[in-house]
Amino acid sequence: MPPEGSGGKERRGGRPTRKDAAALTKRLVATATDLFLKHGFEKTSMDMVSAEAGISKPTIYARFANKADLFEAAVTELGHRKMRELEAIIVPKGDAHERLHDLARQLLDIMIDPQVIALERIIAGEAHQFPELAHRMYLEGGERVTAITASLLRQLDAYGDRTDEAARLDAQILFGLIVLPPLRRAMLESTAEKALDCALLERSIDIFVAGAMGGEARVIPSRSSGALPAS
Template identity: 30%
Template sequence: MTEAASAPATPPTPPVRLTDRKRDAIVQAAIAEFREHGFNGTSMDRVAAAAEVSKRTVYNHFPSKDELFEAILWRLWDQSHAEAEIAFDPARPLRAQLLAVMEHKMALLGDGSFIDLSRVAIAEMMHTPERAQALVARLAEKEEGLPRWIRAAQQAGALRTGVDAHYAAHQLHGLVKSFAFWPQLALGQPPLPADEQQRVLCDAVDMFLGFYAVRPPA
């Protein structure tokens, strides 16, 4: 048997479909338009021109501007949380596990595009509370990773029971966002440098475990 015959064949990389390339071009163009012009100042015509596609193509992929904007937020969210589902491991130190979970959250909060688009979203949702409620509900569904980890730690006896996991997760997120999200969104402060991000994460996790951990965190 020759070397060529014995080597396993490498499967070819599937080509990117034209429709997928157009969808990606629309999303990238829309991100730039929303960041520069805000929600009300962005039109599907502008997005189509920036993406160099027809307006009909934009509507084929996204039936409305609302759906296009939400698709952008979900894409940024999914990119940051692609590896965020970390299962609780009773054999590993609590602190190391929780830091790993929260590092993915920090990656999202440090994304300049996400901050800019969050600013646009909040400004728009202040005028349409029903949209805000729907978006917050969908975000809550996507933020299940940390509550799931907390529940597993409670069941293992590592964290205090009798406390709702979503409530505890919201507390921890709040500790981080007070330094790494709200100042950037409301005051235009730059994203935290890497060393400051780590300091905020470590302090927030230590405060959380100092209150909730059943045994001293390692």
């Protein structure tokens, strides 16, 4: 087993520095993440994590009380990392269609990455054991993705006068048109190839540009009012 410590180097004596301790924990979580995504929660043991990370089990248990706590930390950190990638997207200059196409490709590069596919599968498979974690990932995570996408849409000239609610709804529509179909397909296929239908992507962007950016939005009655749109 490799020695513990920052960069795999063992400290000769005394307690590790905060920097070394943080680096060790980061390596531990990264290793656990890879193993959980590859083997699933049940088939990943703390012995496997210890051997792969080169970190003793007492050191692991000093940081995480059990495998479930380590699993939650691994899933949460991966989710946060993907959110940071989404927040780093830059929409380039150009016309609406070109900018939407570039935005869509950047969203897809992140959202149908093999790690995200594996994460979606494992969360779905372990939702019964980790209901609060599943809730946080799908609902709270979904709201954050929507907010990030709405912020990206705000960079388009056509969104200068949209309300926050309109941008939020359009972000959900855009995500549903562009990301969900290939994401669901990738989750069900065993191949590692990204499930992207380029013709469908182009048509989806055309529909979004024409519908969300090409005309006035309908005023939809509040759900609480019980009113229905006029036929």
